[in-house]
Amino acid sequence: MKYSPEFSVQWLPFTVMVLSISITGTAAGRFDIPRLSPIGGAIIENSDLLSSAAVSDDFQTFYYPQTLDHFNYQPQSYATFQQRYVMNFKYWGGANRSAPIFAYLGAEGPLDGDLAVIGFLIDNAIRFNALLVYIEHRYYGKSIPFGSREEAFKNASTLGYFNSAQAIADYAEIIMHIKKKFNAFYSPVIVIGGSYGGMLASWLRLKYPHVALGALASSAPILYFDKLTPRGAYFSVVTKDFKEASETCYRTIRNSWSVIDKIASQPHGLAILSSKFKTCEPLKDSFELKDKLENMYAGAAQYNSPPTYPVTEVCRGIDGANEKQDILSKIFAGVVAYRGNRSCYINQPTNASETDVGWSWQTCSEMVIPIGIGKNTMFQTAPFDLNGFIQQCVSLYGVPPRPHWVTSYYGGHDIKLILQRFGSNIIFSNGLRDPYSRGGVLEHISESILAIHTVNGSHCLDILPERDSDPEWLVRQRETEVKIIKGWIAHYYADLKAILIKH
Numbered sequence: 484m485k486y487s488p489e490f491s492v493q494w495l496p497f498t499v500m501v502l503s504i505s506i507t508g509t510a511a512g513r514f515d516i517p518r519l520s521p522i523g524g525a526i527i528e529n530s531d532l533l534s535s536a537a538v539s540d541d542f543q544t545f546y547y548p549q550t551l552d553h554f555n556y557q558p559q560s561y562a563t564f565q566q567r568y569v570m571n572f573k574y575w576g577g578a579n580r581s582a583p584i585f586a587y588l589g590a591e592g593p594l595d596g597d598l599a600v601i602g603f604l605i606d607n608a609i610r611f612n613a614l615l616v617y618i619e620h621r622y623y624g625k626s627i628p629f630g631s632r633e634e635a636f637k638n639a640s641t642l643g644y645f646n647s648a649q650a651i652a653d654y655a656e657i658i659m660h661i662k663k664k665f666n667a668f669y670s671p672v673i674v675i676g677g678s679y680g681g682m683l684a685s686w687l688r689l690k691y692p693h694v695a696l697g698a699l700a701s702s703a704p705i706l707y708f709d710k711l712t713p714r715g716a717y718f719s720v721v722t723k724d725f726k727e728a729s730e731t732c733y734r735t736i737r738n739s740w741s742v743i744d745k746i747a748s749q750p751h752g753l754a755i756l757s758s759k760f761k762t763c764e765p766l767k768d769s770f771e772l773k774d775k776l777e778n779m780y781a782g783a784a785q786y787n788s789p790p791t792y793p794v795t796e797v798c799r800g801i802d803g804a805n806e807k808q809d810i811l812s813k814i815f816a817g818v819v820a821y822r823g824n825r826s827c828y829i830n831q832p833t834n835a836s837e838t839d840v841g842w843s844w845q846t847c848s849e850m851v852i853p854i855g856i857g858k859n860t861m862f863q864t865a866p867f868d869l870n871g872f873i874q875q876c877v878s879l880y881g882v883p884p885r886p887h888w889v890t891s892y893y894g895g896h897d898i899k900l901i902l903q904r905f906g907s908n909i910i911f912s913n914g915l916r917d918p919y920s921r922g923g924v925l926e927h928i929s930e931s932i933l934a935i936h937t938v939n940g941s942h943c944l945d946i947l948p949e950r951d952s953d954p955e956w957l958v959r960q961r962e963t964e965v966k967i968i969k970g971w972i973a974h975y976y977a978d979l980k981a982i983l984i985k986h
């Protein structure tokens with residue numbers, strides 16, 4: 484089981500690349516959009532889990548010659564690239580029985596880490612006699628167009644094919660290919676995804692109902708676009724999580740920012756702060772420190788899962804510090820409690836991960852999730868500055884983002900009104916301690932577009948592997964999801980039988 488608080492720690496580097504940009508913009512606006520991944524890490528990118536003991540021989544890797552551009556017929560669109568997918572046949576009831584297919588839709592990172600960490604498929608394979616398929620998202624891992632990462636990420640001309648509509652079309656093609664290859668025409672397909680991948684799962688079901696019978700969209704903030712969700716929602720949930728864990732911890736954090744500013748403004752102030760926080764490199768400015776701390780708190784809240792509950796860990800450090808210690812020593816004790824004993828903290832040098840690089844393009848083109856920090860949080864306010872964001876994206880990539888495209892293409896406004904008589908078979912699952920849950924679907928839309936949430940759950944918790952230590956509410960959430968999916972499949976088989984008999 485690879486899920487550990489360490490991932491939440493590794494989540495921090497996401498801002499590394501982006502930081503160099505935001506420095507010029509000062510702390511006035513947020514540039515970095517918190518990452519959307521089932522697990523809080525730059526994930527094990529360097530270790531090839533496919534060949535490790537974590538994933539058994541039952542997983543076989545395949546490649547599909549994928550079309551570069553599904554949406555027009557210019558000659559260059561016909562170029563192909565090798566797209567990786569992985570299958571596990573061990574539990575499959577077979578095509579003759581039209582046994583189900585579970586398809587995990589990769590998100591913004593290489594597929595390798597997901598195989599071990601997305602437990603929902605393997606945990607339920609035997610209950611459904613399901614064939615398991617995991618498909619990697621284009622531009623990540625081994626699924627890189629244009630022959631090399633260097634070429635694919637060269638500029639907006641090659642990056643332009645890197646978007647969600649292409650990715651969903653890729654998934655549809657591969658699923659159809661598999662059904663054909665194994666004569667599994669009548670096998671019902673359930674698509675499963677977490678976070679950004681959860682959005683893709685719900686959208687695939689809506690756009691390609693002939694490909695997927697249903698979708699499990701875990702922690703998918705499909706409503707965190709445009710102004711559908713208040714921009715400050717994310718950080719107000721982070722604040723709430725800390726306040727609920729410990730009122731004194733929350734107050735210490737809230738009061739720490741002005742102390743940092745005050746010390747930073749003194750002569751040698753940055754040197755004092757660097758030494759206080761044992762930074763790996765001298766701080767360039769106070770924003771660097773505040774940004775890293777802010778991201779640490781956000782990561783702890785987003786991935787605040789049992790049994791360790793990272794928010795509780797941070798607060799145990801902060802509250803456990805000697806009462807007589809100054810406020811920044813308390814904050815530092817929180818950092819150490821969370822990150823463990825290290826030789827240095829805050830700004831350890833890291834190379835940008837594939838996710839850092841890929842998600843940066845995705846948020847700068849299509850996935851504009853306008854997260855700012857409003858009043859009444861434990862943070863200093865930092866409104867989302869759309870114009871500033873656009874300018875920064877233009878200077879990075881030469882093309883501006885399209886902040887309204889997601890809601891034009893997939894919808895989102897008045898979602899209940901629109902979907903209650905259109906579409907079916909989608910589970911939107913959430914944990915309300917996850918700050919992204921505020922951009923999720925939290926109310927049932929119809930009899931089969933359902934919102935299943937837990938009060939104390941965190942980001943994508945339901946699709947992580949089952950553990951003996953799982954709390955009762957988590958066990959029940961997963962049972963409910965399984966029961967709903969079984970219902971969809973039973974209905975489908977009844978329909979299938981009725982239609983086959985007629986012919």
Ligand SMILES: *[C@@H]1O[C@H](CO)[C@@H](O)[C@H](O)[C@H]1NC(C)=O
Nearest residue numbers: 576577578579580581665666
């Ligand atoms: C599936 O059905 C086909 C045709 O009826 C048959 O030839 C084949 O042996 C069956 N396969 C299995 C695994 O039962």
Ligand SMILES: *[C@@H]1O[C@H](CO)[C@@H](O)[C@H](O)[C@H]1NC(C)=O
Nearest residue numbers: 637638639640641880881882
């Ligand atoms: C990207 O690079 C290629 C060749 O290096 C060039 O032809 C193309 O115009 C560039 N595109 C952009 C948007 O700069």
Ligand SMILES: *[C@@H]1O[C@H](CO)[C@@H](O)[C@H](O)[C@H]1NC(C)=O
Nearest residue numbers: 819820821822823824825826
């Ligand atoms: C961290 O290191 C210090 C000194 O080496 C030690 O006293 C302390 O117990 C360590 N803490 C943890 C959590 O390992």
Ligand SMILES: *[C@@H]1O[C@H](CO)[C@@H](O)[C@H](O)[C@H]1NC(C)=O
Nearest residue numbers: 529830831832833834835836
């Ligand atoms: C970054 O990558 C380079 C080249 O692969 C490597 O030599 C270096 O050790 C890496 N740095 C870190 C901090 O991982």
Ligand SMILES: *[C@@H]1O[C@H](CO)[C@@H](O)[C@H](O)[C@H]1NC(C)=O
Nearest residue numbers: 727728937938939940954956
């Ligand atoms: C959620 O956690 C809080 C604090 O640990 C606890 O008091 C509450 O009963 C939990 N709620 C549910 C629904 O499990």
